[in-house]
Amino acid sequence: MIFASDNWAGAHPKIAESLTRHAAGFASAYGSSDLDKQVERAFNEIFEREVAVFFVGTGTAANSLSMSAVARPAGVAFCHREAHMIADEAGAPEYFTHGRLCPVDGPLGKLEPEALEAAISHYPPQFIHSGQPAAVSITQTTEIGTVYDLDSIRAISEIARRHGLPLHMDGARFANGLASLDVSAAEMTWKSGVDIVSFGGTKNGCWCAEAVVFMDPDKARDFPFIRKRAAQLFSKSRFIAAQFDAYLKDGLWLETARHSNAMAARLARHVEASANARLAWAPQANEVFPIIKLSKVDELKGAGAAFYPWHPPHGSAAEIGSDETMTRFVTSFATTGAEVDRFGELLA
Ligand SMILES: Cc1ncc(COP(=O)(O)O)c(C=O)c1O
Known part of the structure; x- marks a missing residue:
């Protein structure tokens, strides 16, 4: 009953x-092997256009170097207040860009267009003292397991476009968002105005x-050097390619995402059926946030369930009683229906 995080799961057998x-x-090194090139072509197919793909080792590197690619002197990138980039990367994007991240509010982990517009307005392009807008970043799936629909992505991209800002998507859980929306990768990205994706596997x-x-690809001309200087050009890049291959x-990435999303929905049904817990909000992908009776938490942990306590996010309407606590459960490709049901029995 490991629900601590999807990165606690190992690697899929394939x-x-x-x-x-x-x-x-x-195989030739530094991304030049036949396999690397073959996988780059596979990315073209899933995005339905020629894209420029650069493998890196961590999601933090993908986000930080994406920001670095669009950095400007005294640059400011706008992201949600609880975005991983601003809350959980120890300042890595700022380290790589020499710029800043500006937190923007919005309910359920999603940037609110009006709040984004207001935040950008604090940085008039010609006003030397505040710094200059550089980019907007959204997270799909968000840090709290919600998903931007296509209209919401378009609304944000229109604002970014109007201000001449590139739109980045932190897709550490890209596949879970895609499976949830049941749209194409092209629709969820460039057809909705996204320019750069941190594509998580x-x-x-x-x-x-x-x-x-x-x-x-024209926007990626300097990126090989940005990645190299950040020590993210792997000599044995073929092993990242082998994983992506x-x-x-055959759609393995969507199959695993659909499975973990389905496991989260199953877990959510157990929470809804229990008198000891309730959902803080409805899950849309592979993360569930139950508010659990404190008296039950130790019992669940004692029975072997792994999950984390969580802070209610900004603007959350969920009220936590003094006898309750908010928690986060994450499912993965390796979660089984049997372990979800076993947890459900314990929770009931
Ligand atoms: C939304 C999101 N973005 C980026 C990352 C960063 O990934 P990594 O830990 O590989 O640097 C994470 C990891 O938890 C994440 O949840």
Whole structure:
């Protein structure tokens, strides 16, 4: 009953098998192998256009280097107040850009267009003292398991466009968002105005595979040097390629995302049915946030359930009683229906 995080899960057997298969023999280094090139073409197919793909090792690297690609002197990038970039990356985006992140509010982990517009207005382009707007970033799936629908992405991208700002998507859980919306990768990104994606594989079945994807390869001309200087150009890049090769083949990435989303929905049904817990909000992907009776928490942990306590997010309408606590449960490709049901029985 491991619901601590999707990165507690190991690697999907097909990805482990691909890593083993590609471990033999020789391949040219630094992203130049046939396999690297083949996987780059696979990215073109899923995005339905020619994109520029750069493998990196962590989601933090993908986000920080994406921001670095659009950095400006005294640059300010706008993201949600609870975005991983601003809350959980120890200042890495600022470190790589020499710029700043500006927190923007919005309910349920999503940027509110009016709040974004107001935040940008505090940085008039010609006003030397405040700094200059550089980018807008959204997270799909958000840090609290909610999903931007296409209209919401378009509303944000229109504001970004109007201010001449590129739109970045932190897609550490890209596949979960896509599976939830049941749209194409093209629709959820460039067709809705997204320019750069941090494309995550690690949380959804890879061992360690992330990529920065530019929807317009012309905008990526300097990126090889940005990545190299950040020490993210892997000499044995073929092993990241080997993971993405299996991940993208025959829709494995969407299959694992659909599975983890379904496991979260099943977990949510158990929470709704229990007198000891309730949902803080409805899950839309693979994260569930139950408010649980304090008296029950130790019992669940004692029975082997792993999950984290969580702070109610900004603007959350959920009221927490003195005998309750908010928690976060994350499901993954490796979560089984049996363990979800076992947890449900304990919770009931
Ligand atoms: C939304 C989001 N973005 C980025 C990251 C960063 O990933 P990593 O821990 O690989 O740097 C995480 C990791 O938890 C995440 O949840």
